[in-house]
Amino acid sequence: MSTLAAITVLVILIVVHELGHFFAARLQGIHVKRFSIGFGPVLAKYQGTETEYTFCLIPLGGFVGFPDDDPESTIAVDDSNLLRNRPILDRAIVISSGVIANLVFAYFLFIGQTATMGIQNLQPGLMIPQIDNNSAAMVAGIKEGDVILSIDQYLLKEFPAATTLFVEKVKNSIDKPLNLTIKRKDEILDLTVIPNSNKEGRGKIGVGLLPNIESSHAKNLIEIFVYSSKTYLNAFTLTIQGFWQLISHFQENVQQIAGPVKIVEYGASIAQNNFGNLFQFGALISINLAIINILPLPALDGGQLVFLLIEGILGKPLPTKFQESIMQTGLVLLLGLGIFVIIRDTASLTVVQEFVKQIGM
Template sequence: MSVLAAIAVLALLIVVHEFGHFSAARLQNIRVNRFSIGFGPILLKKQGPETEYAIRAFPLGGFVGFPDDDPDSEIPPDDPDLLRNRPILDRAIVISAGVIANLIFAYFLLVSQSAILGVPESANPQPGVIVTQIISSDSPAGRANLQAGDRILAIDNRPLQASEEAAKVFKQTIETSANQSLNLTVKRGKEQLAIALTPDADKAGKGKIGIGLAPNFELIRRPPNSIFEAFIVGAKEFQRMSVLTTKGFAQLIGNFQETAQQVASPVKIVQIGSDLAKSDAGSLFQFGALISINLAIINILPLPALDGGQLAFLLLEGLRGKPVPSRIQDGVMRTGLVLLLGLGMFLIVRDTTNLAIFQQLLP
């Protein structure tokens, strides 16, 4: 059920993004002839008065189609309700509406979390640190069979006390122990395990084991004093998550070689969401908000086949006083789409083969 919940959250975020584009177009009376979730062959479709609604085979996103791009469309090329015949501002609103929808949805998820589950009152430190993610099955942590959700209580017989310093102590010990065997005391559910691993050395000679790490806190919540408090707390959490996510993308771009392994496919995202749902179903609010913010930031990047790439062409059109030739736009967008789908399939294969159930099938 936790896997299904994570898949449902991811699918909902894609629908929200595409509905942002669709609603922005329809509110401006711009013609839309396709609304699709996923790419590739159609699995299920329904034809409306003007728009075809479809679910497709490859769930790597979705798209809103316009008659402008349909060679079989019977709508006259000079129709004022075609997207390409609208002013730059109208088109920019349609293109950016998916990003805006994801950001708004993330905010309201966090408000809903505060209203339904309560607002944070205190965070009581607990012994140990929490493993949030295993970056790769071929990392020291993966080879040692550490798992997301494990609580590390001690490292080399040194207990990790119930304090904010526990994660810092653990990280420092790993970084100063490259190529040295370390013994971890790990609590997994009700079971306590002894796990040995040896950190790899990075280019700077620091140890790394390939995990995501979080402090171990027991969060105490209370009912909000009013709905306004839920909105205020949601806004603060939205700001915090947005800043951290932006910094994460900046680090990824600035140090891609070191951080590229952390780029995840939908398979990995679902696995992370499933692990969160197992430990605390309320975490799905945070999970959904975080992924929604990530989708918004990814899509606004000026890359081909993404919303940011289309906005870049609009900017060039505004500067030149005329559109970039359609053959150039089509070539760039098609190349970008092929590369994006190729990367998506590669990440799906990589993350699928890293799942525990598939690792058990390997010799």
């Protein structure tokens, strides 16, 4: 059930993103030919007055299709309500509305988190939501739900300082024992973990890390909105910083890129502890989805906005064939990266590793 819940969250975020594009177009009177969630074989479809709505087998994406380049379209090529015939500002609104929808939706998810889970106060230490199979952490006896209070006599402060210290100690301690003080429910335990080496030659123990949080009920609606706003701003800032860290130190951090399989696994792990945490999980993924889509890369919303910016500077659009070749190349590269990440993340799943062992591979 927790895995299904995590998948549902991802599908909802995709729907929200595509609805942003769809409503931005329809509210401006722009023709929309198709609204699709997912890729691959069509499972269900409905033909509206103008738009065909479809739900496909693989719900890991979606798109809003316009009749502009459809050779079978009966709409005149000079129709003012075709997307390509609209002013740059109108098109920019349509293209950017998916990102805006995800950002707005993330804020309301934080409100839902606060209303159901209460105000979350950061406490010293780090919580372990997930442990990799056959990892150094599992060998050491660390369990999901444990809270790490100290590492090698260094008391951990609140997130994010605690994460920085912990990661740095583990990274520089390959094959060296680290003493951990762990809180497990009402028990305080002392464990020793010996980090392994990852592909980059840095220490790892195979755990996920979350802030250590203590919840209290909000007193009124004003407190819910104020706290949610602060949480949203903090999450957005940290996400931007994380992306900058990834881009500026790509080779060091490339292994941290997670695809839909890993995201679902992580979401399922969170849901097992408390379904209410899916609000926060959804909000964080929604912010990440928005930032990824606004990057100035071909086949993403940000890439299309770059074309509009160039059109505004030159006073005319770039040749259609040139734009299409750039977008198609970008799409192939993104799909290739996506497939690679999905295969890598699937291969690392515990159930897959156990199956491989059983068949003797």
